Amino acid sequence: MAFLELHDIHKSYFLGKEEFPVLNGIDLDFELGEFVSILGESGGGKSTLMNIIGGLDRNFDGEVDVNGQPLDHKKEKQLDDYRRGTIGYIYQSYNLITHLNIVDNVLVSLNMTDLSKSARKQRAIELLQKVGLGDQLKKHPNQLSGGQKQRVAIARALASDPEIVIADEPTGALDSKNTAEVLELLEGIAADGKLVITVTHSQNVANHGTRIVQLTDGKIGEDTRLKEAYPTNDHQPEFKPKILSAGASYRNAFQHLSYNFWRNSLIMLGTAIGLFAVLLFSGVGNGVNAFIQDQINSMINPNSITVLKNPTGKNLSTTELQQSLSQYSSNPSKLLLSDHQINTLKKVKNVDKVEAGYQFSAFTVSYNGKNNSGQSLQTWTKAYASDTIKTGHAPKNNEIVIDKSQAIALSSQKKYKSLLGKTVKLSFAWVDKNNNPVQVTGNLKIVGFANGGQAGAITATNYSTMRNLLNNANGATQANFASVNVKNADKVKSVSKDIRNTKENNKYVFGAITVGDILDTVNQYVSIASIVLASIAGISLIVSALMIIVSMYMSVSERTKEIGILRALGERKKDIRRLFTAESILIGLFSAVLALVLAYAGSLALNHVLYGIVKFNMVQITWGNVVFTFVMAIVISFLAALLPARRASRLNPIDALSAD
Numbered sequence: 001m002a003f004l005e006l007h008d009i010h011k012s013y014f015l016g017k018e019e020f021p022v023l024n025g026i027d028l029d030f031e032l033g034e035f036v037s038i039l040g041e042s043g044g045g046k047s048t049l050m051n052i053i054g055g056l057d058r059n060f061d062g063e064v065d066v067n068g069q070p071l072d073h074k075k076e077k078q079l080d081d082y083r084r085g086t087i088g089y090i091y092q093s094y095n096l097i098t099h100l101n102i103v104d105n106v107l108v109s110l111n112m113t114d115l116s117k118s119a120r121k122q123r124a125i126e127l128l129q130k131v132g133l134g135d136q137l138k139k140h141p142n143q144l145s146g147g148q149k150q151r152v153a154i155a156r157a158l159a160s161d162p163e164i165v166i167a168d169e170p171t172g173a174l175d176s177k178n179t180a181e182v183l184e185l186l187e188g189i190a191a192d193g194k195l196v197i198t199v200t201h202s203q204n205v206a207n208h209g210t211r212i213v214q215l216t217d218g219k220i221g222e223d224t225r226l227k228e229a230y231p232t233n234d235h236q237p238e239f240k241p242k243i244l245s246a247g248a249s250y251r252n253a254f255q256h257l258s259y260n261f262w263r264n265s266l267i268m269l270g271t272a273i274g275l276f277a278v279l280l281f282s283g284v285g286n287g288v289n290a291f292i293q294d295q296i297n298s299m300i301n302p303n304s305i306t307v308l309k310n311p312t313g314k315n316l317s318t319t320e321l322q323q324s325l326s327q328y329s330s331n332p333s334k335l336l337l338s339d340h341q342i343n344t345l346k347k348v349k350n351v352d353k354v355e356a357g358y359q360f361s362a363f364t365v366s367y368n369g370k371n372n373s374g375q376s377l378q379t380w381t382k383a384y385a386s387d388t389i390k391t392g393h394a395p396k397n398n399e400i401v402i403d404k405s406q407a408i409a410l411s412s413q414k415k416y417k418s419l420l421g422k423t424v425k426l427s428f429a430w431v432d433k434n435n436n437p438v439q440v441t442g443n444l445k446i447v448g449f450a451n452g453g454q455a456g457a458i459t460a461t462n463y464s465t466m467r468n469l470l471n472n473a474n475g476a477t478q479a480n481f482a483s484v485n486v487k488n489a490d491k492v493k494s495v496s497k498d499i500r501n502t503k504e505n506n507k508y509v510f511g512a513i514t515v516g517d518i519l520d521t522v523n524q525y526v527s528i529a530s531i532v533l534a535s536i537a538g539i540s541l542i543v544s545a546l547m548i549i550v551s552m553y554m555s556v557s558e559r560t561k562e563i564g565i566l567r568a569l570g571e572r573k574k575d576i577r578r579l580f581t582a583e584s585i586l587i588g589l590f591s592a593v594l595a596l597v598l599a600y601a602g603s604l605a606l607n608h609v610l611y612g613i614v615k616f617n618m619v620q621i622t623w624g625n626v627v628f629t630f631v632m633a634i635v636i637s638f639l640a641a642l643l644p645a646r647r648a649s650r651l652n653p654i655d656a657l658s659a660d
């Protein structure tokens with residue numbers, strides 16, 4: 001029983017339905033220690049035979065036995081294992097991986113062994129020293145001569161300590177000096193007790209071997225033994241082959257990414273822009289929400305509920321209430337609350353205090369010949385947060401607090417504080433008991449300035465002052481809102497519900513607005529804006545994904561030959577798929593890091609500019625946003641790699657190897 005036996009090998013190629021037979025029944029035996037040269041005319045099927053022996057071709061008839069065991073060429077896994085552990089390949093065109101240095105080229109094969117990382121590296125260096133390249137370790141293949149490249153290929157073929165080394169015209173592209181050196185190395189391999197099978201056109205090369213086999217018309221012709229096979233030794237392998245680890249795939253992907261640094265940087269920048277948009281828009285969304293909450297909470301006491309008359313008698317939501325109020329704005333007498341109704345409010349469970357109040361939507365303040373109109377005149381209640389007044393104090397009898405912007409309009413930016421203690425004339429239109437218009441006026445002392453800021457200017461007197469002014473003008477004096485203070489913040493919702501559900505003569509009488517309701521309404525607008533921003537970010541993410549898909553397809557077509565080499569060295573389809581998903585995921589991750597840096601810088605810049613205007617950090621990127629962006633980047637890059645990686649893994653290794 002020989003070490004390698006070929007039995008009745010038949011192989012045809014098909015062009016359409018037409019059959020082109022190449023091998024017509026090959027029977028051959030090979031022993032370890034032999035250096036066999038296969039000679040034959042061009043196109044005679046030598047490479048085809050080598051691909052069958054090397055476990056790259058699965059489409060043939062016949063049987064290959066290795067070490068007494070049949071090789072089941074229909075089973076891909078068995079062939080992968082066979083190529084990884086038993087075969088070393090040397091090609092005429094070297095087939096080195098251009099983006100790896102020569103040590104890494106040898107390591108591609110060694111990475112599929114159970115040696116430790118340092119032992120793998122040490123072996124790679126030893127092998128390169130053995131083929132005379134110890135002083136060239138840092139070079140890439142394109143920095144070597146043809147003879148040197150072929151020696152790297154020999155070192156790589158020996159890396160996994162295979163029993164069979166196949167060399168397909170190994171000296172075809174070399175001059176006589178390099179040919180002699182390569183032949184010496186091959187002889188040395190056979191002398192080490194391995195089986196060397198080489199394809200050649202050169203009689204000189206063939207004469208170096210121990211045996212010459214002629215291939216004629218797809219059959220074995222002459223089979224000449226030149227000398228005895230080299231003696232085999234009882235050499236026990238120091239390590240075993242194993243499948244490629246995920247880490248090795250990621251390292252290879254990283255090496256390829258860094259080799260094409262500039263091109264990949266541009267792709268990452270393109271991808272990062274989409275992720276940056278997601279991060280920044282999320283940050284702006286958070287900032288705007290926090291800003292609104294801060295503004296409302298700083299002006300309105302969250303424990304208070306504003307109660308208004310429900311003019312429709314129907315059960316209304318906050319939005320419906322606000323709509324109906326605006327319909328009744330020309331008929332304010334319909335919105336007055338009776339003293340009895342104010343008392344009803346006091347009896348609602350968990351209510352701490354009820355303050356009747358007035359609010360008017362248009363008024364004028366005059367000082368020293370200057371007039372200023374405002375939109376919201378109210379009576380001071382607990383509904384205002386304590387820090388609403390920035391200068392001065394809450395209004396008492398015959399006093400008024402005006403908005404800072406108003407004070408500036410009536411004086412100047414610098415001098416507005418001098419208005420403190422001065423008397424202004426307040427005037428506004430109201431109605432009497434019969435709904436006839438009356439003009440209300442009064443002279444009041446300024447005791448404070450409110451800073452309504454973005455959420456609206458505030459002008460306020462106290463309740464009795466306002467009631468007196470209305471009385472003096474013969475206006476209706478019933479309150480048109482009430483501020484209900486609730487004992488606990490967590491009861492605000494239930495109290496507001498009870499108030500809304502209160503009935504008089506079978507009609508709902510009150511509408512109630514809480515800070516939460518106001519926030520809900522505002523948040524509705526914010527969510528619409530967020531959806532618009534998210535759609536823009538979504539579109540940029542789709543563009544990012546397309547960029548990755550295109551770059552991965554480019555990468556696959558550029559690396560077709562490499563895919564063939566990796567398959568020939570024993571990588572599985574799965575390893576090839578993982579190589580490309582790894583590359584894509586790395587692009588996604590680096591893009592996410594870049595996006596994070598850009599978004600962080602962008603948020604610093606935006607916050608710097610906006611803080612000067614609104615005194616608030618308007619961009620607030622949270623850890624949640626960052627995690628979401630990274631997960632998104634990984635998911636998108638993984639999905640984008642699926643099709644290109646699948647295509648790469650399905651390439652036929654023989655076709656891939658013959659790619660230009």
Ligand SMILES: Nc1ncnc2c1ncn2[C@@H]1O[C@H](COP(=O)(O)OP(=O)(O)OP(=O)(O)O)[C@@H](O)[C@H]1O
Pocket residue numbers: 013014020022040041042043044045046047048049
């Ligand atoms: N993928 C293929 N599809 C169709 N025909 C093929 C294919 N590969 C090889 N052939 C044909 O099979 C025959 C044998 O090719 P092969 O490469 O094995 O010959 P060879 O003896 O190695 O030739 P050379 O010495 O010129 O390299 C040739 O006629 C070739 O045209």
